[in-house]
Amino acid sequence: MFTDAARALPPWLTHALNAQRGPVPWNAVVRGALAGGPLLVAALAAGRTSLGVVAAIAAMLAGINDRPGSRRTSVGRIGVPALAGAAGLLVGTYAGPHLGAVALTLVLTGLGLVAGSVSAVGPVASAAGTQLLVGSAVGAGMPLPDPGWQSVLAFLSGAGWLLLLRLVLPTPGFAAGDLRIDFRFDGERAAVADVYEAVAALLEAVGTGDAVARRAALTAALDQAQDALAGPRLRRRASTAAERRLHAQYAAALPLGEAATALAWAEQAVPARAAEGPRRLAAAVRGNTSAGPLPAPSRTDPALRALDDALLHAAEAFDRGRGRDLHTRRRSARALTRSVLGAGGREYGLRVGLCFGASAAVAQALHHGHWYGSHQHWYWMPATAIFLVKPDLGPLASRVLNRAAGTVLGALLFAGFAAVLPRPEGLVALVAVCGALVPVAARHFAAQTTVVTVLVLALVMVGGEPQASAGRIGETLLACAIVLVAGHLPLPGQRGGAGVRAGIDAADAAAHAYLAHVLSESGDRATRWTLRREAYRTLAQARAAIARAGAELPALARHSAGTDEVAAVLERLVDTTTACAVHLDDSGRLTPRHTERLAALRNELDERRGRVGGRRTLT
Template sequence: MIPRAASASLPPWLGHALRTQRGPVPWHAVVRGAMAAGPLLGAGVVAGRVSLGVVAALGAMLAGINDRPGGRRVAVRRLGVPALAGACGMAFGSYVVAGGQGIGGAYAPWVLSLVFAVLGLVAGAFSAVGPVASAGGTQLLVTAAIGAGMPLPEPGWQRALLFLAGAAWLILLRLLLPSPSPVTGSAGAGRPYRLDGERAAVCAVYEAVAALLDSVGTSRSTDRRAALTAALDHAQDALSGPRLRRHASSAAERRLHAQYRAALPLGEAATALAWAGVPLPERVGEGPRRLAAAIRDGGPCGPLPAPARSDAGLRALDDALLHAAEAFDSGAAKPPHGRRRGPADVLRTAAGPGGREYGMRVALCFGASVAVAQALQHPHWYWLPATTVFLVKPDLGPLVSRVLCRAAGTVIGAVVFAGLAALLPRPAGLVALVAVCGALIPVATRHFAALTAVVTVLVLALVMVGGEPQASPSRIGETLLACGIVLLVGHLPWPVPRGGRVQDRLSAARESAHAYLRHVLSGADGGVRDGAHGGDSADAEHRAARWALRRDAYRTLAEARTAIDLAAAELPTLARHSAGSEKVAATLESLVDTTTACAVHVDDTGRLPRRHAERIDALLAELTTVA
């Protein structure tokens, strides 16, 4: 892999394929991976029920792909929802084929393809809802193919329970094992390790605020504001897991809620100062850094340096620091809140342009790959549709990037496994190989090709432990065939407009930005004048609602930016369908930044400055021309 800076000079579709994520090795996830699939497979071998171990190890492996950094409790949803979907898929595939007496049985050749195409349409449409839904849709389709094609003696309901048990084992490890954290140190050694992920996320918010303040008036401020948005998104997710959503269940949790909420006005003031663009003294960022240190070390924040109260932005920052100091001392706060997606929002997204486009593409790829696999009559026919499911996922990168990485990763993994299989004793050596691959998955998720190589070795080892012969050549052949199917489908004419995913995200960002703007302008009547944190309860509720709307606006903008960046890295024939979306997103970002600056001035004076009003009018007019 090459650094991001070097890949910038390449064509976008090729640069994305060569780009890899960076960061420290997640050793705690590596340990969990080593203790998940390998031991489960070994237990099945020792008990003389190899098929049980294979299915359980498969559940642990797919859960391991979703095992990302973050709080323990939010990990229950991130791992558990896809695992439930995978168990349903395993049962569905098993009983569908059992009802037709298998491939070439009572079913006509096209019936199974049609059934799986319909399943792909539904799963693909709901995958557009968000990352957890996308992971759930993927596991549903992958396990449906496996349940239909893998020769296992257990009935469908037992396969589903075994798959779920394997995923549950990894979730249990995630909840019980201590995980090293950047906020765990000698000063905080007595704190509950179960909150390390949440504590690290909140600490990162304060560090991002300090970094934004340091960059005010420089070319780095835009990137630092985006980093603050990402940190706030991560912290919001970390604090929204089970038992953290409505009522904090311990003093430590209540303290984290207070610290997160205290960061919201700090982020607002820092964004307003960045919008103004006037460089600040170096000491201005010291306050948020001390607050971050207090979270990291578990001690008091101590006295915080106060900025000069020379304008509205600095006065808002000073008030926010005072409020944060009080919150850190008292630990009293309501849980963070924002607009949560209800069933209507989920259905609207699934039925929207992005859901329809993705659902149709998944349905065509999944159904076509099942039809081709039936025609080939290969013993591992289920590999072909399972591979197409991963290849068609847009959240794994642009289409050509996914295809290149999948092909390269499969070839590398198959060649490596062929060499290892000739040397390792069976089955003990293969069980150990599965454990090693499980440990490598958390590191390999930084690049799709690396993840593909590791998963290929693991899957081929599972197949061989299950009693089947070496399958590296057929794995390569079917992967290349799947790449061809997905490339062909990806470039076919469509009955629905292209770029639906980008348009969905931009529409959501536009709605959130306008809702935020309307709320801020509603306060520009002299009714909110007692400083950022004074006033009566109505003023406090007004500001709390404003901070929630601001979070929604920046979060939906970040999601739109991600979709736009992925679309821009497609081949020109596909990238052109999202042309102009970058300009819309930039205008929306300017509008939300300006609205934040307006909010700070309205709090300070109760009036909307003329400069701000003119800027908002200009941006709204620009949005009508670029829409």
Template sequence: MPQPPAWLAHPFRWQRGPVPWPALLRGALGMGPVLAAGLATGHRPAAIAAGLGAMFATLNDRPGTRRVAAVRIAVPALAGALGFFGRLAPGWWALPLLTLVGLLSGAVSVAGPVCAAAAVQLLVLTAVGAGMPLAAPPWVTALCFLAGALWPLLLRLTVSPSRADGERHAVAAVFDALADALDAVGTPAAEAARRRLTGALDQADEALRLWGPWHRITGRPLLGRFAAAAALCEASVALLWEGTPLPPRVAEGPRLLAAAVRAGAAPGALPAPVSDTAARSAFDRAVLDATLAFADPVVPSVVPPRSRPGARPLGPVGRENGLRVAVCVAVSTAAALLLRADYWYWLPVTAAFLVKPDVGPLFSRVVNRCAGTALGVLLFAALPTRGAELAAVTLAGALIPLAGRHFAAQTAVITVTVLAFVSLGGDTRASGTRLADTALACAIVLVVGHLPRLASTRTSVGHRFAVALRHARHYLEHVLSGAPEGPERAALRRTAYRALAEARAAAETAAAELHADRNWLPVTARAERIVDATTACAVRLDHGRPTPAAPTAHRITTELAALADTLDGLTPDTPEAATAPADCRTLNDIVGELHRIRTLTDAR
């Protein structure tokens, strides 16, 4: 049976997972009490600002450790508070202000998820501050907004009985993902398992780095166990690259280590090693080092230095995204000001949410936004009587963590919440205009998003692949130089895999676009194979294989750099065709994947 196009199937995807009961409870306790406390003061603008702060904080309360959650809530809240000073540019003065803020917001949002959340809150609340009639000075509403965000943040910080509970679970998740990857060796599920392992490493790395220097002493055993997990992951990637199925008992060791991390105890007896290949020898040695890290709480631990490959705000991706956001918001603001003088902010706010690329492809965002807004308007209209806004906000807060698994459901919940705030502000006829404004904003974003300059995937995806290949080159150069295993190699490996993960996410989004002009997913698989082969090469060199000759290494890395320039839209010098020794499987695999990527890119 033929499969539907990706752009047609994507809008209806629902993220599965267990019900987040603690998050549902925090949502219910986070928004309703804040709004009730604000209303009790008798100052409705303060109550609305505090309610908005609680709503955005609840939206940013994602799964993760307490420290990670604190950053994800606090940084966007500070940026959002600045947005209320948009009131200083009323009427048509808001058009140049929102254009500039949109340009800045779009550029900054490519730097990472926290920056993206902060950027969209700054843009949205600048429009709200300029358009919503709040009878209070901007600094008062900004402080009330921060006060409203503070309560959900305090709830998030007090949810765990142990200060290191989230960090332990993050490190244990690495060992669990490692065991799943070992079970998948030699099967079609191996590549997906390796990507999940990379994601678990990234989450644990982020959680541990947010401990701060004052936690390095108390958390030293956990840091040592994470370092042992990172070493095990390098050896496991080599096993995945070899593709020889492993006996089930090989995965028992990481599972015992995961249970030991969660319990804070020793793992007990681990399966006996069978070192029949270089990758198995490396894995068995890493298991031995892991047992030492569990047995001795003061064993030296080295955590690789932080290195994030995220796109730069001033780079090609940041400039293009900033231009797209600025054009969408500017057109929406101008249309809104021409249509009505009051309550015009909904149109640019809708455009700001729609133009965010991290919530799915453009066509999917438009479909979900329209459906979610219509559902939210119907639900709000079904409230029994006026005065039920507080109950609606409390229920919506409880549903936000669950509704966040689908953009339409999240839009419906947010629409109910915002309509309740608007009703408290005195606009009791907002529902009908919200539907019309949403439809107009969707049309504007859909048209702008398909303009020739802004719709090509060459910049949004090709540049990310170029960045990933350049990090892969740095990693390969370090390996082929004969440098021993250490923190620098681990940092280069992690950075290369993280850059590949960002490129794959961009490629999957581009593949589901309505105007998908090229399929980048085959390039993704080839690039991942290059880094896997580099890791396998590092393991083999550590176990006595001779270092390749310098001219051979130079030709391979030069061709990798030239390929990155090609994907970046540059015109590189034509390098000498790379070749590898006939007896070196890893380098032959790298050269073969380079040629396949070159064939794929030349065919476009």
């Protein structure tokens, strides 16, 4: 009954109620508990409370970006946004006291335009844009007693402390008997092992209705492994034997994934033992052991022969610990510029700049009109607007509902805590508890907002600001109204849904680049696997953008109508291209089934793109 009721709800409301699932990230919980609390204790002991508050805010923002993955990947995922946040804090700290309200609003609006456009590049750029704007709002709207350069150093110290914990602390539960497994690479090892598990799961689903979902899961596993291995290295080449071994194991998984995809495309059942080899390889990756003997599948058709060859290659790579280094995703400066200055980046930037500037203007007007009551700082409203207007954080209506509900609940909870907790000891303990809860609360935007609201209100009270829960609720609701209006306004020169169309264009271009390489019958398999990875990755990104757009209110969701059908055709085209590549390797020519399917898919793609007003980016 509950399921039927949930299905009857509109998509924008269903999305607001959904929460991510998965195991508790205990390692991130430990880091969160050790982040803001100890920084505040040290600052209080040194008599520099305001700097401790800034450092704890930075540690909180870094904790939000502390996601599962490899340690080296976290350097960019946490470090780049922290640098952007420090730059924003510097600008806000020096611009706030020296510019009038109008000039300051124009400066903040300009920052919003830039940060919003850059956010279209990807998740790390988006996090950097968010922290740039949050830092500028805090610097301008929460004037601190310390010189600006000291506040910036405190911000960098707070983020750096969380990053240091991420790099040096072993994973909880790492037993002494496992010392032969270098815990520094546990994220990379888990990601690569998941690829082999996904290959095995896809092989088990060949010929069933689960094959499409399992192929998508394989793509996600490959994306995560590619990202995990792409972090910065101490040296240009892999610096340890364990690192070189992981690179070889990832590279060996690529032909396995290719063969499994070709088998799924053929829709013919495979022997049960076909999945045993990848599963043994997954166990070998996790245990850092040799692969041992692998069961060989029958070699009755090209895809099965490709699978057998890939297993032999993997066994050899596991034993040697060497292989091609194919993990790096290379994006040209031209592609990055196109993301920033293209239709998607422009629409993103305009909406972020408009919301950030409007919320800053309203906040300053209320501040100068003495509407704020007992607290003096006006940073809350523009900072709230930033988290609401970012399209990559979820559908607009879902974000607004969750932010409003989370802020109200968080403010009420904090009002209760503030009435009974001793100061500052109780508030410092509350900061530590909330820091530990941030990684768990990240599964749902409302839960995360609740925890962050309590944490920030505790921090500003430690810094000397009076309890202001009611005012923060009012400012949040005003920010929600501003973002809802601005998010639905038609923008000059923009038709709406530009980000979705940009994602479809990128997926189209990547799919046809991959197809062109395969049909050229080039023997360069490394390039082929790189193009295949890019085709599937961009397609997954496009599908994620389409899913978010489809869960918007009808006024926005209509702009993405039909794009899911285009993505489905592109997905079948890339799968067919993979099947063609495997068959060409085996026989040197395509069958009529392959050529007819390619022709039909390209015709269908042209038709679908014509219906949604798109165009082919590559012929």
